[in-house]
Amino acid sequence: MVRTERIGDVLHVTFDRPEKLNALRRVDIEEVTGLLDDRDLRAVVFRGAGDRAFSAGVDIGEFLALDGPDAARSFITALRDLLAAVRTVPAVTICAVDGHCLGGAFELALAADLRVVTTRARFGLPEVGLGIPSVIDAALLQQFVGLGHAKEMILTGDVHGVEAPQVAALCARPVAPDELEAAVTALLDRVAGHTRTVVAAQKRLFETWQSTSLAEGAARSVDEFAGVFAAADTRAALAAYRSSLGGG
DSSP states (O other), X not given: OEEXXXXXXXXXXXXXXXXXXXXXXXXXXXXXXXXXXXXXXXXXXXXEXXXXXXXXXXXXXXXXXXXXXXXXXXXXXXXXHHHHHHHHSSSEEEEEEOSEEEHHHHHHHHHSSEEEEBTTOEEEOXXXXXXXXXXXXXXXXXXXHOHHHHHHHHHHOOEEETTSTTTGGGOSSOBOGGGHHXXXXXXXXXXXXXXXXXXXXXXXXXXXXHHSOHHHHHHHHHHHHHHHTTSHHHHHHHHHHHHHTTOO
């Protein structure tokens, strides 16, 4: 089950199957993808219920039900669409990770803009042990941890705590479990007040930088920079900043 709460412009999404380590079913994946169609959001926070897992990834029953390549393609396309929505929604996406974060859930954490993790968070891509490859946003792992560590994690399927060098770059300043919500709130205070125009532009640029050459990325950056000046909230933000500096 997916539990949601909207507080102002912030959507809180909780994976709520603690007895199954919040494992994801296709219905959950598609529900969350639909939630991210809301273009009025400023931020989205993902959590897992209970104290054992953010999410153990895709429920193994979903894989066992795939009766051939067509069914497998359909399922993994749904997961691809969720991860793409997390990357491209014009809002800041945050994963609050406590406990296990595995497989497709780890890919979701990689797709998110920011991660707040506890000292008992554990990360891994165990798919190879199930006879299936790690796919989609697992491709981002090497940018966080380096190619060598990424290959080791994927090919062994090992699970690592936040203290391990394989995942240290994912886990800047892990907090105690009872400090997680305060840390998320503090981060929201820093990122959820920016203009919708600038966040949308920055998210588009993140995708551009991932998928184009430096030259093309720079050229499209020029277009994005120019484009934000068509929006009233850009002028308002500039004026407010000048006023905060005492510039009147």
